Amino acid sequence: MLCAQNLYLSIQGHDVTETQVIDSLNYKKVFKDYKSLQKEIDSTHFRLQHLGYIENRIEKTEKINDSTFSSKFALNKKYDTIYIYTPENSFSEQELNMISTEVSEGYFSIPISQTEEALRYLNELIIERGQPFASLKLIRLEKKDEDNLKAELQITKNKKRTIDGIVIKGYEKFPRSFLKHYLRIKKNSNFNLATIKKKTERLNALRFANETRSPEVLFTRDSTTLYFYIEKVKSNTFDGFLGFGTNEETNKLEFDGYLNLNLTNSLNFGETFNLQYKSDENDQKTFNAQVDTPYLFGTAIGAELGLSIFKRDSSFTTVSQNADIYYQLNSNHRIAIGINALQSNNLLETDAFNIQDLSSTFYTLKYQWVQPQYRNLLFPEKFKLNTALGFGQREHMNTKEDQQIFDLRAFNIFNLNLKNSIFLRLTGSGMSSSTYFENELLRFGGINSIRGFEENSLLASLFGVINTEYRYQLNPTIYAHSILDFGYLENDIINSKEKLFGFGFGFGILTKAGLLKFNYANGKFEGQNFKLSNSKIHLSLNALF
Numbered sequence: 001m002l003c004a005q006n007l008y009l010s011i012q013g014h015d016v017t018e019t020q021v022i023d024s025l026n027y028k029k030v031f032k033d034y035k036s037l038q039k040e041i042d043s044t045h046f047r048l049q050h051l052g053y054i055e056n057r058i059e060k061t062e063k064i065n066d067s068t069f070s071s072k073f074a075l076n077k078k079y080d081t082i083y084i085y086t087p088e089n090s091f092s093e094q095e096l097n098m099i100s101t102e103v104s105e106g107y108f109s110i111p112i113s114q115t116e117e118a119l120r121y122l123n124e125l126i127i128e129r130g131q132p133f134a135s136l137k138l139i140r141l142e143k144k145d146e147d148n149l150k151a152e153l154q155i156t157k158n159k160k161r162t163i164d165g166i167v168i169k170g171y172e173k174f175p176r177s178f179l180k181h182y183l184r185i186k187k188n189s190n191f192n193l194a195t196i197k198k199k200t201e202r203l204n205a206l207r208f209a210n211e212t213r214s215p216e217v218l219f220t221r222d223s224t225t226l227y228f229y230i231e232k233v234k235s236n237t238f239d240g241f242l243g244f245g246t247n248e249e250t251n252k253l254e255f256d257g258y259l260n261l262n263l264t265n266s267l268n269f270g271e272t273f274n275l276q277y278k279s280d281e282n283d284q285k286t287f288n289a290q291v292d293t294p295y296l297f298g299t300a301i302g303a304e305l306g307l308s309i310f311k312r313d314s315s316f317t318t319v320s321q322n323a324d325i326y327y328q329l330n331s332n333h334r335i336a337i338g339i340n341a342l343q344s345n346n347l348l349e350t351d352a353f354n355i356q357d358l359s360s361t362f363y364t365l366k367y368q369w370v371q372p373q374y375r376n377l378l379f380p381e382k383f384k385l386n387t388a389l390g391f392g393q394r395e396h397m398n399t400k401e402d403q404q405i406f407d408l409r410a411f412n413i414f415n416l417n418l419k420n421s422i423f424l425r426l427t428g429s430g431m432s433s434s435t436y437f438e439n440e441l442l443r444f445g446g447i448n449s450i451r452g453f454e455e456n457s458l459l460a461s462l463f464g465v466i467n468t469e470y471r472y473q474l475n476p477t478i479y480a481h482s483i484l485d486f487g488y489l490e491n492d493i494i495n496s497k498e499k500l501f502g503f504g505f506g507f508g509i510l511t512k513a514g515l516l517k518f519n520y521a522n523g524k525f526e527g528q529n530f531k532l533s534n535s536k537i538h539l540s541l542n543a544l545f
């Protein structure tokens with residue numbers, strides 16, 4: 001049986017120092033045939049040129065025995081710097097400063113070892129200007145002085161390419177305003193396929209569409225047409241949970257829950273409609289309806305309208321209406337201005353000092369920042385920040401009083417590795433006023449706030465909540481987590497300040513029906529003894545359809 005014999009290569013310089021330089025390249029030393037061996041010798045020659053040994057040469061290659069070859073190199077002079085002379089108005093000084101510390105009119109200098117990287121960078125700049133077939137090369141390479149070289153940069157350009165047409169395959173009714181303002185891909189803009197591919201990754205952050213394959217381009221003599229491959233996905237959600245716990249006064253088991261219907265892109269405009277109804281164990285009922293219409297009339301301007309109705313047993317009702325106009329800065333950031341009108345009525349048959357008929361109007365300024373987490377089915381958003389600041393007046397018994405409100409809601413997921421992460425959420429709200437009534441105070445507590453407490457059972461003029469979770473993802477569809485929550489509230493009506501804590505655990509399972517979540521949490525005030533009866537179990541199902 002015959003076996004192919006390996007060939008071995010050894011490369012030396014004129015002295016020990018030159019040989020050490022050659023060895024630092026870690027050239028390949030074992031080959032299956034002579035052709036690949038010779039190719040490695042040539043490759044070493046070019047690699048030495050990139051290091052600055054422009055005049056290096058291969059003096060000889062000889063056969064030592066049947067399997068060993070030796071090649072002798074003369075490295076000669078090493079040049080450190082190359083001065084590259086550029087065509088007039090080809091690049092700005094700011095662009096050249098990204099690759100060079102010495103930029104003058106008509107030329108720039110770089111270490112010779114960085115020449116290839118610098119040319120690649122300059123070529124990308126030209127491509128971004130709509131020249132996908134442009135090429136660069138150095139000509140008239142020669143000595144500038146004893147230690148440096150100089151060369152001229154030659155740029156070969158073709159016809160400038162702009163995006164002349166856009167064709168959508170698959171989801172033909174994909175809203176065109178999202179192409180223009182969300183992806184920022186517009187007709188008649190410079191063509192750069194690499195930039196376009198990077199932009200279309202944002203499609204995977206949309207709830208109603210996905211990119212099925214990378215964009216493609218059709219070049220003809222006179223036009224450039226882009227092809228996008230998009231599919232419409234299920235984006236409507238039905239979210240609900242059933243909670244139960246023991247009433248501390250009656251010692252009986254009580255239930256609470258909510259329903260949350262979210263319709264997204266039903267009209268193929270990217271719009272969102274949210275309807276929420278909540279009833280909890282404190283005989284509190286909440287109804288919320290909200291409509292979000294982005295990119296009105298093909299612009300970056302959108303509108304958000306909302307209606308909220310809250311009723312607490314037979315004490316009072318509160319109706320709140322809001323209207324916001326926002327500007328989408330880009331796919332991650334938006335700013336908004338709006339108005340919020342509130343009307344609250346006392347339902348008690350007897351007078352109650354802390355519950356009064358009142359109305360208020362606030363003018364608000366809002367900001368939102370969202371950072372998606374692509375291709376993560378369980379946690380599609382990595383970071384989110386919502387802030388709001390409002391100034392207005394409350395009217396009560398023909399008396400007006402200035403008030404200010406603020407709201408902060410933010411979370412971030414710190415990914416330690418593929419399976420382990422830490423979730424951190426901060427929620428804070430406050431109202432500044434000379435006097436307060438109970439039916440205008442902020443309400444919080446429950447599964448979407450500080451866990452282990454009854455839904456909306458906590459009243460405050462100022463509160464803050466920190467939610468923390470350590471999450472372990474067993475696979476792409478199952479995760480388990482801890483619960484450790486901290487809260488602080490101030491109630492200026494009764495002059496109280498309280499610290500709150502929530503402890504527990506939970507898990508989530510992504511099923512064909514949707515995301516099923518289970519949380520077990522126990523809540524307590526500072527100084528209060530731990531009681532098992534204070535525990536709350538929350539079940540929720542976020543179903544896609």
